[in-house]
Structures are given as C-alpha cells and as structure tokens.
Amino acid sequence: MRGPYNSLFAQRRAFTMPAQLIDGVLLSKQLREDIAARAAKLTAAGKQPGLAVILVGEDPASQVYVRNKVKACGDVGFHSVLEKYEADLSEQALLDRIAALNADPAIHGILVQMPLPKHIDPSKVIEAISTAKDVDGYSVLSAGELVANLPGFRPCTPYGCMKLIETTGIDLRGKHAVVIGRSNTVGKPMALLLLQANATVTICHSATPDLGYHTRQADVIVAAVGRRNTLTAEMVKPGAIVIDVGMNRDDAGKLCGDVDFAGVSEVASHITPVPGGVGPMTITMLLMNTLESAERVHASGQPPAGQASGMEPKPGLA
16 A cells, blocks of 8 residues: 555656746846836835935944845935944934934835844834834834734745745645744744735744654745755655745855755755845845835825834744
8 A cells, every 4th residue: 555655755756847946036126127117106206215224333244235235225216325333332322313214204114234233132123113114024013914914014035935936826825835934034924924825834943843744745835944955855745836045055155045956956846046036035025115115105195104113022932
C-alpha cells in the first residue's frame, strides 16, 4: 500500500519543470511607474507626496538603506527629507522631532531607520509616529487596523510579498498557506494578509516540531526566519509557490535566502530569487504607502493628522 510520502515522492518525480521565477525587480519597476504617475497628479494639484527619513548614528548598512529610500523618492517625484543625527541624540530630542514632523502638512510619511542607539527605546519611537503617517505599518494601532481588516498601512515587506503572489495568478481562496516565522514585522502581518485573502493559514516557528509536515501540505510557503536552507526540496509539495524573504550569506559570502533555491526550484511552480525577489519590493511598498497617505489627505481636503498613537507597546513573542 502506498503511503502519503510515497505518493508525494511520485508527484515530485513527475513535476520536472523548473519553477518560474517571480521577478521582484520587474514588478517593482512596474509599480513605481504607476506610483510616479499618481504622484505627478497630486503634485500638479499642490499635494506632492512627502516622506521624512530619520537616521540616528552612523551604522553603515543603515546609511545605505536610507540613501536608497531617498533616491527612490526622487525617482517617483516625491518630496523627501533626510535628517541625520549623531548617535548621542537624546531620546526626548528624537521624540520632539517626530512630533514636529507629525504636525508638518508637507510630510505624509515618517520613517525612523532601525536599529537605534541602545539608549533610545525603539517602541517609544514607533508609537510616537502619527498613525496617519506610519508608512512602515509598525505601530500598535497600525497592527490593530490590520487585525481588524480596517484601512491602514500594511508593513512593507508582507505587502510586497502579497503583490508578488498576485503575479502568479493563484486564487488564494481555500488554499493552504504556511508562513515560516512569527516576527511582528513580517511573519504575523504576512499571515494576516493571507488570511484576508481567504487562505487557510498555518504559522510555523522555532518551536514547531516537524516543519516539513506542515510545508509539504502547503500551496503557498513564505519563508521569513533569517536562516539559510530552512526550506529544502523534500519539504515542498510539487507545484507550490515559494516566497523567500530571508537575507543571509552563504559560506562564500554570497547573498542567499532562507530557501535552498537550487533544490526547491525543481519542485515549486513559482519561486522568488534572492537577490531580486522580495528585496526590491520593500522600498516600493514604502513608496506606495506614502502615496496612499498623500492621496487620502488630498481626498479629505485636510492636512494629515498629527496625533501619535499614544499606546504603550506590549512585548511579543521572539
């Protein structure tokens, strides 16, 4: 009698076509063209989208990230403000600056680049940003809006993952999606977005005893744990869609994801590469959130709200 794993092995042997690459660079380019066109209309109406980016300290990686974000703003016609501060900036001084940006009608989105110096509480900083300008989607109120399926800003990386999944043409209704990872910035919001698309969602994490048991049943897998080779070919159902959020380095120092790309590509129907998959989408969705903030302000005829969430964050699971 053939067991389920024998049957799965037979399916895998029959599924010999290599996976189709989900091109995040191409999709990002297409979305940015749309963003630029919509931004031009707002600018013509005197409502140019504006993003403020704050960098505290001199972390080399952070400097690259903020430079890329500011350049992206210019490419799509946004007004951008880059504020750089020394690492010894006081927490209160940073909070005061955020309060001023909350009240600035020319700014529709505020982003504080992480990590911050150790003497500054990142949770306080995130919660100080007006929910109307929380284009990273990280605040407690933004998370609540996502849980309640209310209009609001979705965290950029999961938002981008959903756009990538859409390009495959899959109807997520009734499909089984497995999210590997439970972070507040990717894993949890990713699961909620899939749930809103009517997928049946399983969240796996470091305490999940048999990861492969769950992933072998999945039509869609999102790997977001920051550990290479977390997902290998024998853990994937033939024809599954695989989204790799991971950013790691292999033994040769080459950028790689959480997925064994070579092996899984022989089993999956669609897969995102690293680099060139999820990465380009994150800044693009930041631009999209900022654009949508500006469009809401323009539609309402009012300046963007300047009130911060005022909520004390609660610690989550690691």
